[in-house]
Amino acid sequence: MTICALAGGVPVAQAQESELTVIGQPLPPSAAQGAYSSQTLGRDALMAAPSGRIEDVLGNVAGFQQFRRSDSRSANPSAQGANLRALGGNAASRTLVLLDGVPMADPMFGAVPWSAMAPERLGAIRVTRGGGSGAFGAGAVAGTIEMESAPRGSLMQGEAAVNDRGESSLTGMLSPRLGAGFAQVSGRWDRGAGFWTTPVDQRVPASAKARFDSWSASARAVAPIGTDMELQGRVTAYDDHRTLRFAGANSHASGEDASLRLIGRGRWKFDLLGYLQDRGFSNITISATTFRTSLDQRQTPATGLGGKLEIRPPVGGGHVLRLGADWRRAQGDLSEVAYNAATGAVTAYRNAGGRNEDKGLFVEDDWQQGPLTLTLGLRADRWSVDGGYNTARSAAGVVTQDLRHASRADWAVTGRGGALLKLADGASLRASAYTGLRQPTINELYRSFSLVASGVTTVTNANPLLANEKLEGYEAGLDLAPAPWLKLSATAFINRLGNAIANVTIAQTATTITRQRQNVDAIRAKGVELAASVHAGAWSMEGSMALTDSVVRTSGAMNGMRPSQTPRVSANVQARWQPAKGWQAVLGLRHVGPQYEDDLQVFRMAPATTLNAFVQAPLGHGASLILRGENLGDAAVQTRYQGANSIDLAAPRTVWAGIRFGG
Template identity: 55%
Template structure:
């Protein structure tokens, strides 16, 4: 794996910082602690404010995070009804560039309309907007908090459909060592190992995972050709995280993540690769003047080979897409009284992306060298206050973003070196203000009422602005004049705790993304990215959680009426592509003793349309997954997993009858070790 020159210094600096922390930890503890008083580090950011429940929040705890049937983080997120990627495929069989994250049926394209954070760091690819799911190992996480809607407050820009916050685990959750090795009925393997020793008053977490296999047939049997291939995959991920105290109330966190992913989609030679490196430093203070200062640097790359479905020859080589992002966040919480939590902060993200691709003719010769790319930046300032008035908690905040889109270009050069197209696009910039407000009223010990209103924004990605693409036989043109998307939303809900072990919630919402970027059909085989007037989604979300100790139930459902609002009659009032009206998930688990788990998960996703004109249908799909863990000897446990037990046919793509399929029935077996 190569590291771009501009990234090597901060990347190595973070590694050295993490190593230095390990040796410095005992000394730091001795100098800063009062005699007999222990120093406690968490490895997390500051605690959430008391008004967090004013928004529609669902938390996935660690025991559910690490016990999915597939072992994939996107499978874990699917337990929150309303979460979706552009397609139903997971990170073993999808093209990585199609794996955005969206909530509340506010989809319609492959970019993420949901802000995804790992320990406060945005993880979306800066060029395409997809999420590198294969890089995120569930075993490394302590919890995932999903906020549907909520707008752009202290979360940062990009959260037009919601925010997904993933928090890393420490030694208390992981133990000294945790690892697993499994094999499935197609001889595919999945292995991971994590160590989390406590060192002085701090700790270290080091983790690796490796998944590989020949994959399943995504092409239906009656559509296969000699050139058809299984969805082979080979992915790895490694992370290092060190946490140490600087004083009794201040801790330093250093993290490094690196990953690589190779996949084959539908045809032999249709290979894609994605890789990335990320490093971050974070200082968190929990004294009277609380603060959270975070800085990060990222480098990612993507390549993809497109094979013709008629000639089975290479038609396009997306040779490289190197992208970098540098950013950070600083938040201060001054002591303004026990009844207030005041947050004042700023965040910055600078990104740069470049594309090199080579189209090929029927004779196998490349016909041009095409380059495209540009720069983006977003500088935000925010202030937010949570005010507790007895059983009532009020929250309000505002945010101002200075955004820029600069140095955009598209250039094509013939094999002879002749420039055939050379477009340079005007720089653009602007200010955009957003706000949000909400309340939660604890009407009794058993009932809480909440309401919220909010706005948000998302910049179009460099991919949407500058890169055309082909999914045969449809060509989708880029649009360098796309405007930022804007969210307007409001919601109201109720949370009920009729029993200590039972929680029920219901939320009604109305969200509208104005100037939404959509792939708009211009003719039978041509589309263009355009700002439609809006994507308008209204619906209800419900959740239920029951915890009786040995028996647990978690359920979630979402019903959404989503419509595109556009000037043309062909598109107006149609449902956005790839968005179902109804989705539901339910998991029932039995934990008879320590280390034992028997669980089943039932999921349903309603029918979706492949395209914006509602021509091609993706039928509804209902799947049943299973998970079993049984201790066998000491720290060893037997793990059995089953994906799609009923072997439901899951259609992930339907382009004029050309079909791709999702995961078939798959059985896994292996061992897990956990040393405390």
């Protein structure tokens, strides 16, 4: 048996004709993938993250952002949505994140559980900027992030590391052969007393470090069925505890996911996938004025179900035809208790929830004829929103609210198309146009929340009447490789996100800000993405930059303003030295421009530039010394700014040392 992988950046082992080849990967992308702006992060990049976290790896893609600049040690788990091209503005993902074809966003919040996806379990990540659902499924209005599990490597792999604050990280993977297939069983545990997110001059006795304690475990098996079919199964479980800003402000996220996938690699290629997600979340909010509990989100169970069937008939003539259907269903329910932050008395018991569903049909044809490749795809989605409710009871149990929201359903048609023209060796032009669809999350539809900072209460109300977001986008790009050691890329784009969901300020006093989730007319983003890489022997350097002019178009006060949490510029550059097998040193610089905390551009967060490093040195017998450095310049990276007296910060300078083996 020979194990191999087809993902970009992952080595490919060729099988002898008489051997059975077990791949453990999806069907390969067609040549038309090059018509869209995409970037592949390979195994080397995954294993050299300064923080050892997957969102840190994705930070090397200019334009990638989460709702906040903090990572999965100190961010609230419900606010970790993934976005591209400055189309952000709230905590839900506008980018479709897939792991082995399965959507990873939380069914309730639309946030991504980054702590459940360890870099060492992955073989490659392909980031496609721009929308267009195509065969990916609905939800890709800002782009798609496709993560693929690692192929089978050595029997045992692992890493143990500790940092200068005494925090620890422990990972391990066992990859035995199973007959003609293989299995992968892995685990990860991260814990620490945390770092101060509160600046020194704002700390009070109730202030606390961002303590974290999280683990995740995954089991994956790949087995051949006959000579050209392969069964892939995966189960994952994770548990994540965090504290943010104040003692007692604890959050807990957990989940169990399972998926089964049947891949056919014969003449009639196919991909049949089914999955189940069971997620949970709880969160305690502490008043920044009285330091008492103001809200206890006791339970937020959510489930996701889905499946996909894709068939590629052998049509010939340079065509790759993709036909298929997919289905997704999300259900979430919230149970919370509100308190009087001054007295600690219960003021209300609240429940909310609902269901979203999407049934899609898609067809896409990629045609390659000489130097020209064309692609065209259409989707039809039958979407529905139903079962929505909001109920509330007083402290005495008297019903004060009992709302049942009307069900809605309709059809939506989206599509995408593109062209790739190879002008000569090392030079190609590409252009594409696309439309996309995203349903509002259950959280956006039904869950309201409030925060108290600097004596000001900010209330954000849900909106059960939210309409779907609709994207229209156009882009053109040039890729050059004038020499074997040099690659250059430039992409210009215009995206318009209609019915964009934003947190809109509707009333404001000296002590209270009231916002509501609303559909604004549009967010229009236009910009340029640049990338370059240079290779010279053991040395290499690569970098990327995204320059984006993003504005809100609406009849309200937000018109002409930049969406909240969206910088105009983001850039990164990495220098890498690999003098021999097993040796590696990486130095990276990352910059994010200023961005606004709020919709009316009152609270401006300062730009941030961080210096990061990674070193690996072989020790012999398959072991290596690992050194990692985060934010080596100790920059004060603001993650939340609601006035000079209410600031949160990302991780300070952190230095890690550890041992890696088998990787």
